Amino acid sequence: MASDGFRALEQKALVEYIKATPVLSQKLANQFHELTIKEVGDGNLNYVYIVSTPSASFVLKQAIPYIRCIGESWPMTKERAYFEARTLKEHGRLCPDLVPEVYHFDRKMCVIGMRYIQPPHIILRKGLIAGIEYPLLTEHISDYMARTMFFTSLLYLTTTEHKRAVAEFCGNVELCRLTEQVVFSDPYKVSQYNRCTSPYLDKDAEAIREDNALKVEIAELKSKFCERAQALLHGDLHTGSIMVASDSTQVIDPEFSFYGPMGFDIGAYIGNLILAYFSQDGHATETNDRKSYKSWILKAIEGTWNLFEKKFTALWDENKNGPGEAYLPDVYNNTEVQQLVKQKYMKELFHDTLGFGSAKMIRRIVGVAHVEDFESISEPSLRADCERRALNCAKTLLKDREKLQGIAEVVSLIQRH
Amino acid sequence: MASDGFRALEQKALVEYIKATPVLSQKLANQFHELTIKEVGDGNLNYVYIVSTPSASFVLKQAIPYIRCIGESWPMTKERAYFEARTLKEHGRLCPDLVPEVYHFDRKMCVIGMRYIQPPHIILRKGLIAGIEYPLLTEHISDYMARTMFFTSLLYLTTTEHKRAVAEFCGNVELCRLTEQVVFSDPYKVSQYNRCTSPYLDKDAEAIREDNALKVEIAELKSKFCERAQALLHGDLHTGSIMVASDSTQVIDPEFSFYGPMGFDIGAYIGNLILAYFSQDGHATETNDRKSYKSWILKAIEGTWNLFEKKFTALWDENKNGPGEAYLPDVYNNTEVQQLVKQKYMKELFHDTLGFGSAKMIRRIVGVAHVEDFESISEPSLRADCERRALNCAKTLLKDREKLQGIAEVVSLIQRH
Numbered sequence: 165m166a167s168d169g170f171r172a173l174e175q176k177a178l179v180e181y182i183k184a185t186p187v188l189s190q191k192l193a194n195q196f197h198e199l200t201i202k203e204v205g206d207g208n209l210n211y212v213y214i215v216s217t218p219s220a221s222f223v224l225k226q227a228i229p230y231i232r233c234i235g236e237s238w239p240m241t242k243e244r245a246y247f248e249a250r251t252l253k254e255h256g257r258l259c260p261d262l263v264p265e266v267y268h269f270d271r272k273m274c275v276i277g278m279r280y281i282q283p284p285h286i287i288l289r290k291g292l293i294a295g296i297e298y299p300l301l302t303e304h305i306s307d308y309m310a311r312t313m314f315f316t317s318l319l320y321l322t323t324t325e326h327k328r329a330v331a332e333f334c335g336n337v338e339l340c341r342l343t344e345q346v347v348f349s350d351p352y353k354v355s356q357y358n359r360c361t362s363p364y365l366d367k368d369a370e371a372i373r374e375d376n377a378l379k380v381e382i383a384e385l386k387s388k389f390c391e392r393a394q395a396l397l398h399g400d401l402h403t404g405s406i407m408v409a410s411d412s413t414q415v416i417d418p419e420f421s422f423y424g425p426m427g428f429d430i431g432a433y434i435g436n437l438i439l440a441y442f443s444q445d446g447h448a449t450e451t452n453d454r455k456s457y458k459s460w461i462l463k464a465i466e467g468t469w470n471l472f473e474k475k476f477t478a479l480w481d482e483n484k485n486g487p488g489e490a491y492l493p494d495v496y497n498n499t500e501v502q503q504l505v506k507q508k509y510m511k512e513l514f515h516d517t518l519g520f521g522s523a524k525m526i527r528r529i530v531g532v533a534h535v536e537d538f539e540s541i542s543e544p545s546l547r548a549d550c551e552r553r554a555l556n557c558a559k560t561l562l563k564d565r566e567k568l569q570g571i572a573e574v575v576s577l578i579q580r581h
Numbered sequence: 582m583a584s585d586g587f588r589a590l591e592q593k594a595l596v597e598y599i600k601a602t603p604v605l606s607q608k609l610a611n612q613f614h615e616l617t618i619k620e621v622g623d624g625n626l627n628y629v630y631i632v633s634t635p636s637a638s639f640v641l642k643q644a645i646p647y648i649r650c651i652g653e654s655w656p657m658t659k660e661r662a663y664f665e666a667r668t669l670k671e672h673g674r675l676c677p678d679l680v681p682e683v684y685h686f687d688r689k690m691c692v693i694g695m696r697y698i699q700p701p702h703i704i705l706r707k708g709l710i711a712g713i714e715y716p717l718l719t720e721h722i723s724d725y726m727a728r729t730m731f732f733t734s735l736l737y738l739t740t741t742e743h744k745r746a747v748a749e750f751c752g753n754v755e756l757c758r759l760t761e762q763v764v765f766s767d768p769y770k771v772s773q774y775n776r777c778t779s780p781y782l783d784k785d786a787e788a789i790r791e792d793n794a795l796k797v798e799i800a801e802l803k804s805k806f807c808e809r810a811q812a813l814l815h816g817d818l819h820t821g822s823i824m825v826a827s828d829s830t831q832v833i834d835p836e837f838s839f840y841g842p843m844g845f846d847i848g849a850y851i852g853n854l855i856l857a858y859f860s861q862d863g864h865a866t867e868t869n870d871r872k873s874y875k876s877w878i879l880k881a882i883e884g885t886w887n888l889f890e891k892k893f894t895a896l897w898d899e900n901k902n903g904p905g906e907a908y909l910p911d912v913y914n915n916t917e918v919q920q921l922v923k924q925k926y927m928k929e930l931f932h933d934t935l936g937f938g939s940a941k942m943i944r945r946i947v948g949v950a951h952v953e954d955f956e957s958i959s960e961p962s963l964r965a966d967c968e969r970r971a972l973n974c975a976k977t978l979l980k981d982r983e984k985l986q987g988i989a990e991v992v993s994l995i996q997r998h
């Protein structure tokens with residue numbers, strides 16, 4: 165055991181840990197004889213265990229002091245578990261139906277005990293690869309984004325509450341630095357971690373590294389990411405951080421959470437839907453050309469922004485006499501000015517969303533961490549074709565985002581690629 | 582004495598305090614028989630004492646738990662003294678010739694001991710009213726702004742250092758809230774604290790409160806002020822926070838310091854120079870029409886931005902292989918892209934400067950705290966004329982700032998008003 169009281173839990177130690185932790189053993193009604201423990205982490209950063217008996221279950225997630233998929237050569241603070249638990253609770257308070265309940269948190273051991281999100285829930289990314297339509301997904305995710313961001317922003321919080329929260333989440337700096345590196349830096353330079361579908365995309369990756377106009381845009385986004393404390397973000401809201409069933413949506417894994425620009429979360433989600441869209445041709449078969457599924461994804465993209473905008477501005481209206489100090493009712497005291505400030509706010513947020521979304525797309529094609537949407541296309545030249553279209557779409561989005569007037573124009577742009 | 586160990590120091594208690602504080606009594610070589618103590622605070626927030634013997638001197642500044650010029654009815658944390666001392670030391674480290682040295686800080690008693698800035702130094706605002714030219718002022722202030730902002734921004738600091746400092750200065754939230762209220766809110770609504778040169782400016786003040794376009798702009802600036810942690814700012818850099826002699830410039834009183842948008846400091850200074858410019862006609866006499874002095878102020882405005890820009894971008898060039906992680910040399914690896922990112926950065930900063938500068942001008946004419954530049958014009962209708970021209974200039978600047986291409990255009994705009 166390390167001097168700070170931390171030790172990585174293996175199968176046997178896990179059982180002892182559960183027995184020694186009242187809240188966890190009570191969950192199992194102290195029935196340990198038919199206990200099963202299964203590691204299900206997809207292996208990126210942490211260990212995730214499903215703990216169950218015939219009548220009860222929960223999930224234990226443990227952070228370790230390095231990046232699991234790379235190894236001890238890339239150390240990463242295990243304190244990330246603290247911020248993950250903190251944000252699961254905070255976002256769970258705001259969206260109890262969309263975030264798993266936290267039963268237990270052990271800061272020394274970096275262990276979170278939370279509700280087991282049971283089958284038929286699967287990771288959304290896998291559902292998108294399988295071509296499954298989720299009729300409530302857009303409704304749910306737009307709810308999650310509107311509520312978590314509105315209620316943690318200065319539109320709802322006082323300056324005092326906001327600055328206190330900002331100060332606390334400054335502590336998650338190592339995870340922010342990881343994002344800075346893999347999203348905003350590495351794809352634009354030669355880096356040992358970068359990879360792409362080689363040799364097909366070698367020239368495309370090189371073009372990214374030599375595109376001055378793109379580097380100017382990415383610099384602006386990076387500084388917003390580092391400097392603008394707009395709301396408590398999830399920080400890693402891609403389609404692999406969402407579990408879905410036909411009637412349920414659950415957002416997990418907010419270990420990258422921090423106070424940042426709202427467009428970063430919305431962009432992560434929409435950018436990953438766009439990646440899913442461009443991967444569909446790689447998953448088409450003789451019996452399923454994926455055409456109608458591609459339309460469904462485009463509708464999800466359009467609906468997400470539109471519903472988010474509607475819900476977010478509705479929260480703003482409902483709470484305009486609330487605690488938030490950003491737009492005092494005595495100043496913003498007529499419907500015209502209330503309309504004008506909302507339009508301006510949402511316009512900037514829309515352009516941020518497109519910027520961060522396209523940055524997230526680019527990094528998944530020429531950076532260190534790729535997405536299963538493309539990786540599961542086994543024929544490399546077909547995969548490269550899909551990726552290239554996504555990459556070109558992302559480059560145009562990033563450079564021309566301020567010219568785009570609304571999400572319908574974004575959908576047209578996607579369809580033209 | 583309050584339970585937290587604080588007590589406001591009066592004349593007699595001050596002597597005891599000095600005697601009981603080794604670093605202070607040593608400064609006076611323990612010569613207490615010819616000690617004089619003179620209160621010189623101009624009475625806004627705090628008490629300032631000049632402590633001297635025939636051979637030695639220093640200044641003691643004490644914060645009290647309310648706003649001195651309003652009284653105990655407007656409480657204000659005395660912890661502001663901590664942030665003032667902290668920033669005096671940090672900015673003093675970066676600009677030792679431009680910031681008084683801190684000898685002593687007592688957190689419980691909220692007392693700062695610092696170098697006495699001796700005559701012929703006077704407060705710059707008084708020098709501007711008297712029509713005195715300061716040949717080195719622009720050189721010095723552009724140095725102060727370039728160095729304090731560059732070295733506390735992500736252009737020089739690592740993300741880790743930056744976030745640690747941001748978190749610490751989130752603690753100065755009460756002073757930030759005061760700025761939010763008096764700069765970004767009160768002038769745009771009916772407030773008991775607002776005043777103006779009545780009845781002359783009543784309609785002008787009312788027009789501000791009914792100007793939707795202005796309210797949209799001020800909202801954007803307010804959110805930048807609250808959310809964008811770009812550099813460690815002075816926070817109150819008007820011409821009353823600067824002491825000058827012909828060959829020396831000293832920046833005092835950073836109790837409002839926080840991590841915010843750089844344009845807020847540059848704008849405070851330039852906005853107050855513009856106020857000084859518009860007040861000159863009120864100080865003209867038969868023997869001095871102030872025409873040449875007005876030209877000098879315009880040159881100071883133009884020179885401040887131009888020199889700031891030159892020095893700031895020179896620091897950027899010199900430190901491009903330094904610790905800062907914002908623009909990695911491997912990404913920004915050719916002179917064209919280096920030029921492009923600097924141009925974009927400075928363009929946004931220029932527009933921020935004009936926005937914050939004009940917001941500061943407006944609040945000094947229709948808000949709670951006015952400036953001696955205008956207050957010392959005893960004929961109210963003459964004063965109102967000067968103020969109205971400044972106010973109209975500020976409104977145009979605030980609304981049209983993004984159309985202005987450079988500081989020379991700002992100077993033309995000022996001259997047209």
Ligand SMILES: Nc1ncnc2c1ncn2[C@@H]1O[C@H](COP(=O)(O)OP(=O)(O)O)[C@@H](O)[C@H]1O
Pocket residue numbers: 204205206207208209210211212223225264278279280281282287404405416417419
């Ligand atoms: N509460 C949960 N219920 C069910 N499965 C979960 C739960 N949390 C995580 N998982 C599974 O474990 C995987 C990894 O979890 P995640 O929190 O994303 O870890 P990491 O931070 O390592 O990416 C998820 O993709 C999901 O399959």
Ligand SMILES: Nc1ncnc2c1ncn2[C@@H]1O[C@H](COP(=O)(O)OP(=O)(O)O)[C@@H](O)[C@H]1O
Pocket residue numbers: 621622623624625626627628629640642681695696697698699704821822833834836
């Ligand atoms: N170090 C100093 N040396 C000389 N005079 C000083 C010094 N600090 C403050 N003063 C004088 O005291 C006045 C008030 O100080 P200041 O720091 O601006 O206090 P406040 O925070 O109350 O505005 C200044 O205008 C200046 O005349």
Ligand SMILES: [Mg+2]
Pocket residue numbers: 208404405417
């Ligand atoms: Mg995950």
Ligand SMILES: [Mg+2]
Pocket residue numbers: 208209400417419
């Ligand atoms: Mg994770």
Ligand SMILES: [Mg+2]
Pocket residue numbers: none
């Ligand atoms: Mg703009």
Ligand SMILES: [Mg+2]
Pocket residue numbers: 625821822834
């Ligand atoms: Mg002062």
Ligand SMILES: [Mg+2]
Pocket residue numbers: 625626817834836
């Ligand atoms: Mg002060």
